[in-house]
Amino acid sequence: MSTFDNQMLGIRYLSTEEIIKLAAEEFIKFSTQRMLMSSSVFMMxxxxxxxxxxxxxxxxxxxxxEVGRKQYENATKYLTRCGWVANDGGTPVERLVYYLCxxxxxxxxxxxxxxxxxxxEKLGVKNENSMAMGTNPTFLACHQALPFSQVLHFCGIQAIIDQIGTSTKIHLIDVHIRSGVQWTAMMQTLAKRQPRMITYLKLTAFATSSDLQNVGKTGKRLESFAKTLKLPFFFKILVLSDITEVREEQFEVQDSEVVAVYCQLILRTLLSRPRSLENLxxxxxxxxxxxxxxxxxxxxxxxxxxxNRFTETLFYYGALFDCLEACMSRDDAHRAVLEGVHFADGMQNIVAAEGEERVSRSVGMTTWRHxxxxxxxxxxxLSxxxxxxxxxxxxxxxxASSCTLENNGNCLMVGWKGTPLHSLSTWKFVCG
Known part of the structure; x- marks a missing residue:
């Protein structure tokens, strides 16, 4: 029975995170030989x-x-036990454990x-280009079913609108445009603005040779949408083989333009390439x-x-799997792809890879501030x-009742049942 069915019946079961916390408490208890009476009472x-x-x-x-202590034979025994129960079509906990195994x-x-x-590997499943995922059916279906990307998009676009005020020449720079759906809302707002009409809206999007076609299609869709609104719109693609190649003059910023930069779920992918991030x-x-x-x-x-990485991955993805259970049916084909390809690839990279191979290196807001x-x-x-x-x-x-919004300084934390999953923040450069 799914979480949705349980909610309809008024049944309250523990969340995935609560299950993980109980298991972690028991693990610590047996590791340190401490008895915690409060937990045993709760277990009843x-x-x-x-x-x-x-x-x-x-x-x-x-x-x-055991893996952390390089006791691989013992680790394999525990993984075998997990394999008796964990599966990719069961409860959120069973699915999560399956992919972490x-x-x-x-x-x-x-x-x-x-x-x-x-x-x-046996199924021959391969992950897709990270940029292309923004335009494939799975991404679009999840964008509609899950709240987080929409919250980040609408809130982020509103932050830009707040800053540009009555400016008439606007230049947007999107470092990771994906489907570009976020810009349609901004176009609608600018098209209706009175009394100062927009002279033009310019959008520069990054692309590599592998995703140039997808970014081009995104640009065509946005140009077509702008035309229906009678909004003067120009779309430019900045083709780069690596971020280290980007230069200021490539953007052709005019003196009369106000510029806004939009970095959505992209900077973390550059942490494994510090020269690229530094140059950007x-x-x-x-x-x-x-x-x-x-x-x-x-x-x-x-x-x-x-x-530490494994523990953080367990809790973070536990919240994501719990959210999917509430928002999508267990037999949803897009959910299967999201979990079995994209989430699985992310977890494998965090847990199994080291050095330059480990490209999934998300960090918290405190680190970004520094x-x-x-x-x-x-x-x-944020306004x-x-x-x-x-x-x-x-x-x-x-x-909606399971979604959480919290302020962290000037930043907005977006989460699931109290577990932060995303942050949204706005920045400006100040004189040294």
Missing amino acids: RLTMQEMREKELVYQLLNAAD EALHKRIEKETGIHAPTKL MRVIQKINPLVVVVGEVEANHNSTSFV FFARFGMMETE DLCVYEAKLVFQQFSC
Whole structure:
């Protein structure tokens, strides 16, 4: 029975995160030989399914601990036990454990050289280009079913509108445009603006040779939409083989233009390539935009400690799998692709890869604040209207009661049942 069915019947079961916390508490208890009476009393109230899932996560934690201590034979025994229960079509906990088991198997393979094909390899499943995912059917279906990307989009666009005021020549720079759906809302707002009409709206989007076709299609759609609104619109693609190639003069910014930079879920992908990230920030600094909007994953997947990374991955993806259970049916084909390809690939990269191979390196807002300060950037406060827009988006979803919005300084944290998943912040450059 799905979470949606349980909600209709008024049944309250533990969330995926609560199951993980109980399993972690038990793991710590047995690891340190401390008895925690409060937890044992709480255990008495668990359903059989919850007990089963708690034990499953407990076995997974033991496996990860053994991997961390390079006791691979013991780890494999725990993973085998997990395999008796975990599956990719069950409850959120069972699905989560299934994919994390595959990630641990992959790490053991890398460490020992002994290859054990995962189910994904046996099926011949390959991940897609990260930029292309923004235009494929799975991304678009999830954009409609899940609230987070829409919240980030609407709130981020409102932040830009707040800053540009009555400016008539607007130049937007989108570092990772994907489907470009976020810009349609801004176009509609600008097209209706009175009394100062827009002279033009210019959008520069980054692209590599591999995703040039997809970005081109996005540009055509936006040009067509702007035409229906009678909005003067120009779309430019900046083709780069690497971010290290980007230069200030390529943007052709005019003196009379106000510039806004939009970085949605892209900067974290450059953390494994510090020269590229550094160059991008230096170029943006030279352009000196009115505002830089940054939407990012709120997690610490960049720890040098394997155990810390694994634990963070367990809780972060646990919240995501829990959200999918509430928002999409278990047999939804797009959910299967999202979990089995994109989430699985992300978890494997965090857990199994090291060095340059580990490209999934999300960091929390505290780390980003220290990083941006190096470039003379100051975090600015989001308007009340931005937060209101975020709340309005949440209210359109049946799972709204489980979605959380919290202020962290001037930043907005977007989460699921209290677990932060994304952050949205706005920045400007200040004189040194």
